[in-house]
Amino acid sequence: DQNEINNQLNKIENIPTNLDINFTNNLNYKDESIKIKITPNLIKRKYPEYKRIIILENKLPNPYINLIPLAILLISAITYLLYKIRKLNTKEITQIIQKLNDLLPRKSYLKITKNNESPEKITDNAKVSDYILLERLGTGATAVVYKAQNIKTRNIVALKLIHKHLFSENWFQERIQNEIEINKILTHPNIIRMLDYNLSDNQPFIAFEYVQGKSLSKIMEEKKKIPLSETLEIWIQILEALDYAHQKGIIHRDLKPDNILIKENKIVKITDFGISKRIDKTLNITQDFVGTPWYMSPEQIKNQKTDNRSDIYSLGVIIYQMLTGxxxxxxxxxxxxxxxAHMFDNPISANITAESFYIPPDIEKIIRKMIEKDPKKRYQYCYEIIQELTPFLLTYSQK
Structure with missing residues (x-):
C-alpha cells in the first residue's frame, strides 16, 4: 500500500532525498553517458521488494555502443549497497563509490558531484573546468599534477592544479604569472607546451602537453648507465632546447633529470620552467637562490648573478651522470x-667512474669544460657545444 509506505518513510530522519551518480565511458566515442538517480528513502529493510525506486536516463547517440548490461550491473550494486545503509554521510558515500569503481573497466569513471566540494580535496575522476581527472602523476609543494582529458577536445593533458591556499600570497602569484608568461614565449619541439590556464576559476590550473614516456631520472634508475650513442641523442636535443630558450632571454635554473622527459619515440621534452627567469635586459643577469643542490652551479650556490652558463653547468653534471651512473x-x-664539492672539488675521471664503460677522451673533455667552476672558462653558449659534438655524432652513434 503506497500510503503505508509514505507513512513509514515520514518517520525516518537523516536520509538523503536523492543521490545522483554519473557514469561516463572514455573510449573515444561521443557524448555517451548514463545517469542514475536513486532515492535512498525507498530502500529500507522493510521494503526490499520495492523495485520502482531506480530511474535510468539513457543518452546514447551512438547506436553501436551498448552500455545497458553495465548499467544493470551498476543498478544492482548500488541497490544492494544503499539497502545496507541507514544513515549516509560523506565518508560512507565515498566508500560506496570506491566499491562501485572496482566494478568498472579501467577507462570508465564514476563520481559523485557535490557543488560545495572544496577544491583542496579533489579526488581522481573529478571534474575541473573542462577537464576530467584521470590519474595523479605527482604532488609538489605548490601543486598537484594530474593526467586529465579535455571533455570538449578529448585531448589528454598534464593538468597542474595549483594549491589554492598559496595563491593568496603575492610572491606565489608572481611566480605563477611568471611561469605562464615564460611558457607563452616557449614554442619548441623539445620543450613542453602550455595548452591552457585559468587562474580565476575556483581551482586555479595550468594545462600542459602530456608526454607518454619516462623521466630521465627514471631511465637512469632502470639502466644505471646510458650508452654513449643514446646519450648523444638526448644531449643534442637538450642543447637545442636550451639554446632556443637562452636566445629568448630565458634560463631554466633548475635543470635536472626529473625535469627531462623522454617520449617513447626518443623525443626529449624539457619541463618545469616554474622558477625560470627572463634575463634582465639591462643587467643581463638574474639573482635568486634556486635550484637542486646536486645540479646547481657554483654561482647559484653562492647566490651570485646567474645566466645561461648556469644551465650549461647543470647539463654537464647530468651528462656525466648519464654516462657513468x-x-x-x-x-x-x-x-x-x-x-x-661543487665549489672546490674536481670531478673524478669519467673513465675511472664508469669502470668497464669506456668514454672517449674528446667527449669527456667537452663535459669537463661544461662543469668548470668559473663561468668564464665554460662554454658561453649552447650552440658552441652543439658545434663541437656534431662531428662525433656519426662516429659514436653506432657504438
Whole structure:
C-alpha cells in the first residue's frame, strides 16, 4: 500500500532525498553517458521488494555502443549497497563509490558531484573546468599534477592544479604569472607546451602537453648507465632546447633529470620552467637562490648573478651522470658537503667512474669544460657545444 509506505518513510530522519551518480565511458566515442538517480528513502529493510525506486536516463547517440548490461550491473550494486545503509554521510558515500569503481573497466569513471566540494580535496575522476581527472602523476609543494582529458577536445593533458591556499600570497602569484608568461614565449619541439590556464576559476590550473614516456631520472634508475650513442641523442636535443630558450632571454635554473622527459619515440621534452627567469635586459643577469643542490652551479650556490652558463653547468653534471651512473662530485645527503664539492672539488675521471664503460677522451673533455667552476672558462653558449659534438655524432652513434 503506497500510503503505508509514505507513512513509514515520514518517520525516518537523516536520509538523503536523492543521490545522483554519473557514469561516463572514455573510449573515444561521443557524448555517451548514463545517469542514475536513486532515492535512498525507498530502500529500507522493510521494503526490499520495492523495485520502482531506480530511474535510468539513457543518452546514447551512438547506436553501436551498448552500455545497458553495465548499467544493470551498476543498478544492482548500488541497490544492494544503499539497502545496507541507514544513515549516509560523506565518508560512507565515498566508500560506496570506491566499491562501485572496482566494478568498472579501467577507462570508465564514476563520481559523485557535490557543488560545495572544496577544491583542496579533489579526488581522481573529478571534474575541473573542462577537464576530467584521470590519474595523479605527482604532488609538489605548490601543486598537484594530474593526467586529465579535455571533455570538449578529448585531448589528454598534464593538468597542474595549483594549491589554492598559496595563491593568496603575492610572491606565489608572481611566480605563477611568471611561469605562464615564460611558457607563452616557449614554442619548441623539445620543450613542453602550455595548452591552457585559468587562474580565476575556483581551482586555479595550468594545462600542459602530456608526454607518454619516462623521466630521465627514471631511465637512469632502470639502466644505471646510458650508452654513449643514446646519450648523444638526448644531449643534442637538450642543447637545442636550451639554446632556443637562452636566445629568448630565458634560463631554466633548475635543470635536472626529473625535469627531462623522454617520449617513447626518443623525443626529449624539457619541463618545469616554474622558477625560470627572463634575463634582465639591462643587467643581463638574474639573482635568486634556486635550484637542486646536486645540479646547481657554483654561482647559484653562492647566490651570485646567474645566466645561461648556469644551465650549461647543470647539463654537464647530468651528462656525466648519464654516462657513468654517478654524480661527478659529492653525493652525500649533507647539503653543505655537496655545496663544497661543487665549489672546490674536481670531478673524478669519467673513465675511472664508469669502470668497464669506456668514454672517449674528446667527449669527456667537452663535459669537463661544461662543469668548470668559473663561468668564464665554460662554454658561453649552447650552440658552441652543439658545434663541437656534431662531428662525433656519426662516429659514436653506432657504438
Amino acid at each position: 654517478k654524480l661527478p662530485f659529492e653525493t652525500s645527503e649533507n647539503i653543505y658537503a655537496v655545496f663544497k
